[in-house]
Amino acid sequence: MAMAALRREGRRFLLPTASSAPTIAARSAISNEESCLFGVRSISTQIVRNRMKSVKNIQKITKAMKMVAASKLRGVQIRTEASRGVWQPFIALLGDSPSIDVKKNVIVTVSSDKGLCGGINSTSVKVSKALFKVYSGPEKEPKYVILGEKGKAQLVRDSKDHIMLSVSELQKNPVNYTQVSVLADDILKNVEFDALRVVYNKFRSIVLFIPTVSTILSPETIEKESEAGGSLGDLDLYEIEGGETKSEVLQNLTEFQFSCVMFNAVLENACSELGARMSAMDSSSRNAGEMLDRLTLAYNRTRQASITTELIEIISGASALEG
Amino acid sequence: MLGSIISSSGYGFFQNSPSRSSLGWIQNEGKAMYRHVSRLLNRASAAAAGVRSPASSCSRSASRVLSTDVTAAPALDSTFLETWKKVAPTIDPPTTPLTFMKPRPAVPSTIPTKLTVNFVLPYQSEISNKEVDMVIIPATTGQMGVLPGHVATIAELKPGVMSVHEGNDVTKYFVSSGFAFIHANSYADIVAVEAVPLDQIDPSLVQKGLADFTQKLGSAVSDLEKAEAQIGVDVHSALNSALTG
Numbered sequence A: 001m002a003m004a005a006l007r008r009e010g011r012r013f014l015l016p017t018a019s020s021a022p023t024i025a026a027r028s029a030i031s032n033e034e035s036c037l038f039g040v041r042s043i044s045t046q047i048v049r050n051r052m053k054s055v056k057n058i059q060k061i062t063k064a065m066k067m068v069a070a071s072k073l074r075g076v077q078i079r080t081e082a083s084r085g086v087w088q089p090f091i092a093l094l095g096d097s098p099s100i101d102v103k104k105n106v107i108v109t110v111s112s113d114k115g116l117c118g119g120i121n122s123t124s125v126k127v128s129k130a131l132f133k134v135y136s137g138p139e140k141e142p143k144y145v146i147l148g149e150k151g152k153a154q155l156v157r158d159s160k161d162h163i164m165l166s167v168s169e170l171q172k173n174p175v176n177y178t179q180v181s182v183l184a185d186d187i188l189k190n191v192e193f194d195a196l197r198v199v200y201n202k203f204r205s206i207v208l209f210i211p212t213v214s215t216i217l218s219p220e221t222i223e224k225e226s227e228a229g230g231s232l233g234d235l236d237l238y239e240i241e242g243g244e245t246k247s248e249v250l251q252n253l254t255e256f257q258f259s260c261v262m263f264n265a266v267l268e269n270a271c272s273e274l275g276a277r278m279s280a281m282d283s284s285s286r287n288a289g290e291m292l293d294r295l296t297l298a299y300n301r302t303r304q305a306s307i308t309t310e311l312i313e314i315i316s317g318a319s320a321l322e323g
Numbered sequence B: 001m002l003g004s005i006i007s008s009s010g011y012g013f014f015q016n017s018p019s020r021s022s023l024g025w026i027q028n029e030g031k032a033m034y035r036h037v038s039r040l041l042n043r044a045s046a047a048a049a050g051v052r053s054p055a056s057s058c059s060r061s062a063s064r065v066l067s068t069d070v071t072a073a074p075a076l077d078s079t080f081l082e083t084w085k086k087v088a089p090t091i092d093p094p095t096t097p098l099t100f101m102k103p104r105p106a107v108p109s110t111i112p113t114k115l116t117v118n119f120v121l122p123y124q125s126e127i128s129n130k131e132v133d134m135v136i137i138p139a140t141t142g143q144m145g146v147l148p149g150h151v152a153t154i155a156e157l158k159p160g161v162m163s164v165h166e167g168n169d170v171t172k173y174f175v176s177s178g179f180a181f182i183h184a185n186s187y188a189d190i191v192a193v194e195a196v197p198l199d200q201i202d203p204s205l206v207q208k209g210l211a212d213f214t215q216k217l218g219s220a221v222s223d224l225e226k227a228e229a230q231i232g233v234d235v236h237s238a239l240n241s242a243l244t245g
Helices: A002-013 A020-037 A045-085 A088-094 A120-135 A149-162 A177-190 A219-228 A233-237 A246-322 B002-008 B037-044 B074-087 B203-219 B223-244
Strands: A105-110 A143-147 A163-167 A195-205 A208-217 A239-241 B115-120 B125-132 B134-139 B142-146 B153-157 B160-166 B169-175 B178-182 B187-192 B195-197
Touching: A045 A246, A045 B125, A088 A246, A088 B115, A088 B178, A088 B187, A105 A120, A105 A149, A105 A246, A120 A149, A120 A195, A120 A208, A120 A246, A120 B074, A143 A149, A149 A163, A163 A177, A177 A246, A195 A246, A208 A219, A208 A246, A219 A233, A219 A246, A246 B153, A246 B178, B115 B134, B115 B160, B125 B160, B134 B187, B160 B223, B169 B223, B203 B223
Parallel strands: A105 A143, A105 A195, A143 A163, A239 B153, B115 B187
Antiparallel strands: A195 A208, B115 B125, B134 B142, B134 B153, B134 B160, B153 B178, B160 B169, B169 B195, B178 B187
């Protein structure tokens, strides 16, 4: 760049150097033209400085969000791992049956309210839509129950008619079992179902979230399947204690199972959301740092180039006066 | 937009006791599920009792199991996988909870000597895979003793005392309702909503609660109030007899 400046100055020597004022005017006119013609030098340092300030702010904000997510994750992770035992007795009793064919499927999608959490909500919605296709058939059409704003935003676009219920602001207060069981009660009351499929992201580690689907069958379906044999065939061997009839006990059982599974699903999804947000904010602040480095280099180049230009003008002016 | 995210994310601290203020109404009128017994239970137990130290929860049943473990019904899973592949070949199929659980042993031919007990609450796994001699559970039909080799049973629980007998040690808990599954392979799973060791219950609060709810039962008008008051009376009298008996 310095060589180009010298070449330009060389050209200027050929101009008539009669009196100082017109030459100074000519010189400044020429240097203005030059600054418009050549790229980086024409960006004034002010613009670069503004960009640097905003990128630095972004970096600070994303770093702060990462810290907040990390501190919340610690608390939620403990509770999630403690709650992992609560659905296991039900699976031990009833088995796991994602492929039991029923007429009325309800897909309960658990998603987050806030964004900036990576791809977990998109994964949940993709899995829910695929499950919808798996369970649709000639006479059966699944329905959706959505927890969380982000899932609702994505599903409303093409499955608006199939959404039965949507819940938001679940995470406003720290999740506890009473709140979730009230929610489960609401869902059970308003929705007719033969099978509930709860879709959520299971938290394995900060970088690994596994989409999982838990199935809860309605009491009538359980009775039908246990009579038909198959995975639930052993259910008949169990004696029932308490309650007047078997169906009453089964009704309570499914309700309890649903609230326990929902509690675990909501906690796991909250954990996954915080972990995904942590890693998203981490990569974003790293990106901002790199961008800041590049901008700093450009800023320094611009600054030095303008200093060099000034020096060259002074020196060439001085040597023109001498020579 | 980012500023608002930061200001709203300053909340959210670890809270262990169930929220009491948000349940002005209860819709479990005719049902035998004492789901809000846990709320009454927490009121009766001492202040420090509600806080369990999460570090001490031995959740061995927590999943560190690889998905290569044999599942109980592989036939069903493969039908699901096939249907999935037809419908959405590009997306990985979701996992099912069975892959995250240790499989249970088959029914042994002879009656085993010990009963393996899993006692889980939503907030922690109180006992996991512990081998004991006997458990006595408060089923709705009365106290039920479970020994190894007990016939497979699904039992609904009412608020009462559950005791775990291991040799000469007896650990007693007061459980709010829940379910108990006894499997043919001498595994007992007890799922309860809330459980406290007996020594953490404050007797004076129990008496006060009992008096309160008996009075409410007398003055109740609607079915909902009557049901709530009845449940309160049941729980507190069970607590009373647990402390005295």
